[in-house]
Amino acid sequence: MAANTAIRIAEARKVYGSGSSAMVALHDVDLEIPTGRFVSIIGPSGCGKSTLLRLIADLETPDAGSVEVLGGSAADACDGKHVGFVPQSPALLPWLNVLHNVTLPHKVNRGASRKRRAGAADARPMPDMEQLLRAVGLDDAMHKLPSELSGGMQQRVAIVRAMGLQPDVLLMDEPFSALDEFTREALQEQLLDLWDDTTATVVFVTHSVSEAVRLSDQVVVMAPRPGRIIDVIDVDLPRPRRWDRFTSDAFHHYENLIRECLQSAWHSPDLPSAA
Ligand SMILES: Nc1ncnc2c1ncn2[C@@H]1O[C@H](COP(=O)(O)OP(=O)(O)OP(=O)(O)O)[C@@H](O)[C@H]1O
Numbered sequence: 001m002a003a004n005t006a007i008r009i010a011e012a013r014k015v016y017g018s019g020s021s022a023m024v025a026l027h028d029v030d031l032e033i034p035t036g037r038f039v040s041i042i043g044p045s046g047c048g049k050s051t052l053l054r055l056i057a058d059l060e061t062p063d064a065g066s067v068e069v070l071g072g073s074a075a076d077a078c079d080g081k082h083v084g085f086v087p088q089s090p091a092l093l094p095w096l097n098v099l100h101n102v103t104l105p106h107k108v109n110r111g112a113s114r115k116r117r118a119g120a121a122d123a124r125p126m127p128d129m130e131q132l133l134r135a136v137g138l139d140d141a142m143h144k145l146p147s148e149l150s151g152g153m154q155q156r157v158a159i160v161r162a163m164g165l166q167p168d169v170l171l172m173d174e175p176f177s178a179l180d181e182f183t184r185e186a187l188q189e190q191l192l193d194l195w196d197d198t199t200a201t202v203v204f205v206t207h208s209v210s211e212a213v214r215l216s217d218q219v220v221v222m223a224p225r226p227g228r229i230i231d232v233i234d235v236d237l238p239r240p241r242r243w244d245r246f247t248s249d250a251f252h253h254y255e256n257l258i259r260e261c262l263q264s265a266w267h268s269p270d271l272p273s274a275a
């Protein structure tokens with residue numbers, strides 16, 4: 001793997017079930033993501049976006065092919081706390097308040113920092129988590145339990161929890177989907193600001209074409225039955241990407257490209273390997 005490649009997935013296959021009920025969630029997936037890139041994954045529901053993210057997060061193992069993260073196995077990268085994961089549902093611990101939920105990853109498995117590889121960033125001190133919570137508008141929620149929060153607030157806690165680890169690889173599965181438009185746009189901006197300050201590689205799942213164009217260096221388009229990558233589109237727009245740019249012809253050009261690609265994903269015929 002080239003030194004500047006953060007994630008390398010080669011001929012990955014994931015099948016759920018067996019026999020006549022076998023379901024090919026991922027078929028022959030090849031993907032190489034250079035260090036520091038912001039890559040979005042988009043595609044119809046059920047095309048394997050979350051499955052792909054879970055392979056990188058070592059929450060699933062491929063049935064064939066390989067997944068490398070930061071030059072080693074996904075398991076090693078996760079054990080060393082190099083990988084932050086914002087799951088599709090927030091997965092907060094219900095008995096801990098917000099502040100304790102977001103500081104927990106720093107407290108468990110403290111020895112993990114010793115496993116950080118040569119060449120990777122050193123273990124970093126915990127950032128000011130209260131400040132991060134305030135930055136996403138959770139000032140008044142810090143001492144509340146998850147059950148006292150709305151779905152969007154819980155999602156923001158999960159985002160802060162992952163970002164607080166300052167991971168080398170940040171995996172985000174539709175992190176903003178439960179948020180109102182105003183909060184969503186504010187968080188997109190904050191995410192880009194935070195990402196600007198790091199060398200983190202981000203893999204971001206979304207159903208929003210404009211969100212993908214706004215955030216990404218590269219957009220991976222997937223199709224279902226079986227889940228597979230049908231195109232990878234480079235978004236060659238200057239950064240920082242501020243609001244005035246979102247009405248530009250270039251922005252719309254990329255939106256149209258991705259929409260056309262998604263159309264073909266929706267209408268793509270089933271492959272024999274889906275059986
Ligand atoms: N644990 C599991 N057991 C069985 N089938 C699963 C499991 N997880 C996912 N699948 C199936 O694999 C396929 C891909 O699921 P996945 O969750 O990766 O899709 P997705 O692209 O993230 O969809 P969405 O946009 O709705 O979140 C789906 O058909 C799903 O039913």
Ligand SMILES: [Mg+2]
Nearest residue numbers: 049050051088
């Ligand atoms: Mg999903």
